[in-house]
Amino acid sequence: GNSVTQMEGPVTLSEEAFLTINCTYTATGYPSLFWYVQYPGEGLQLLLKATKADDKGSNKGFEATYRKETTSFHLEKGSVQVSDSAVYFCALGGSNYKLTFGKGTLLTVNP
Amino acid sequence: NAGVTQTPKFQVLKTGQSMTLQCAQDMNHEYMSWYRQDPGMGLRLIHYSVGAGITDQGEVPNGYNVSRSTTEDFPLRLLSAAPSQTSVYFCASSYEGGPGHEQFFGPGTRLTVL
Numbered sequence: 001g002n003s004v005t006q007m008e009g010p011v012t013l014s015e016e017a018f019l020t021i022n023c024t025y026t027a028t029g030y031p032s033l034f035w036y037v038q039y040p041g042e043g044l045q046l047l048l049k050a051t052k053a054d055d056k057g058s059n060k061g062f063e064a065t066y067r068k069e070t071t072s073f074h075l076e077k078g079s080v081q082v083s084d085s086a087v088y089f090c091a092l093g094g095s096n097y098k099l100t101f102g103k104g105t106l107l108t109v110n111p
Numbered sequence: 112n113a114g115v116t117q118t119p120k121f122q123v124l125k126t127g128q129s130m131t132l133q134c135a136q137d138m139n140h141e142y143m144s145w146y147r148q149d150p151g152m153g154l155r156l157i158h159y160s161v162g163a164g165i166t167d168q169g170e171v172p173n174g175y176n177v178s179r180s181t182t183e184d185f186p187l188r189l190l191s192a193a194p195s196q197t198s199v200y201f202c203a204s205s206y207e208g209g210p211g212h213e214q215f216f217g218p219g220t221r222l223t224v225l
Contacts, residue, residue: 089154
């Protein structure tokens with residue numbers, strides 16, 4: 001079946017540091033890949049997505065590239081801000097209606 | 112649009128009690144689902160629906176019932192609450208299923224079972 005493995009946290013960075021959160025997946029067929037973000041006390045919201053190999057999703061300075069050869073979808077941001085502190089979830093959408101989530105990575109950015 | 116709404120926001124139950132978590136969306140989405148979020152476990156799918164009158168089980172359905180009588184509403188029923196059901200519950204909806212479609216999440220219901 002489908003599965004998602006993402007970097008365990010927590011991750012603590014200083015403001016303006018470079019961020020990478022690793023995500024790898026196992027799937028059959030041609031899945032779509034997503035990054036969702038959950039701010040404290042809130043539900044999840046879509047950060048970015050990619051629907052086919054070599055696609056790059058981007059939003060709010062975050063980027064991730066769908067790499068079929070390495071089955072990866074790593075999240076990156078060049079310069080994090082305190083407001084980026086949140087839990088980040090990598091997710092996979094398969095041929096049915098279901099999303100398969102990673103366990104989440106807590107990011108804390110200190111001023 | 113209000114998006115996806117959930118009530119209540121917080122709930123405390125005693126073991127054996129029953130209750131219904133409400134979920135509604137005003138986006139005319141066909142697909143709706145319920146997830147539970149537990150520390151270190153990510154989100155796990157409980158039940159989902161691909162349209163009014165159609166529901167199916169997800170990854171962790173035991174102890175929960177659902178029904179979908181309208182496009183807008185998708186309530187989740189706990190039949191006899193157990194401490195293992197202490198969790199945060201999220202409802203989500205999307206316009207279509209399939210790989211590329213974004214799911215929109217509600218704000219969650221934090222449930223504690225004593």
